[in-house]
Amino acid sequence: MAGSRLERIGTIYSRTTGLIKSGALSWDDRPLWYDIYEAFPPQEEPRFDRPAPNIKLKKIFYKEDEIRAVFHRNNKYIGAANMFNNHYKSLTQKFIEKYHVIEDQYKGEGTKEQIYADAIESLKREKENQKEATVEEVEPISLSTAFKEAKSSQKNVQETKINLDVKNIFKD
Structure with missing residues (x-):
């Protein structure tokens, strides 16, 4: 035994x-x-x-579980979520928040499909606005200017090079 x-x-x-x-x-x-x-x-x-044991299990669902299920069924490629970063909200969390905000705006008069469509549109608009904001922050540089800057930084590096004698490096 x-x-x-x-x-x-x-x-x-x-x-x-x-x-x-x-x-x-x-x-x-x-x-x-x-x-x-x-x-x-x-x-x-x-x-x-x-x-x-013959125990009846309770089905536990939260209000947003149904919304989350529909969102994931319709959007297969959402991307990965970083579980270590608590300050970052996943796309699903953002969607659920938008859904609740729009649901409160409708005050019970809109259908779930309308609220879902409006929340998706709101997310898309927010994403486009973020893209536009990042594009505006970067100044357009001509190709010749970029080459000149790279050339000047390369010259600065060459001027500051130190000549080392590998054979005598440890003789001090």
Whole structure:
């Protein structure tokens, strides 16, 4: 029993207890969960052959889940979201916020399809405005001016070069 890896022969707790009692596993090397399992044992032993409990699960849906589902069904290529950046809102979050704002403007008179279409249009307009703002910030430079700037910066770098003697670099 101690060398068994099969879930059919005892539980993981009983096999670990057997390993500790036989000396194959020292008390100091016991798993982290072992003490918790002993302090708070389950009401029924978790065995592979125990039938699943007949518990009715509640379906939990939030108000925006339906909106999110429709948005993702109609827009397959949304892009990746950076989960590490809490200050950045994903496209889905922005859409849901727009949807709620437009829904409040309609005051219950518009259909879901109208609100959805208006929210999509609002997002598109916002994206176009952002593109225009970034384009306006960059000053157009002619090609000859860009070449002249690159040439002058290259000359500055060449003037500041230091002559190094590789053979005598460590002789100081």
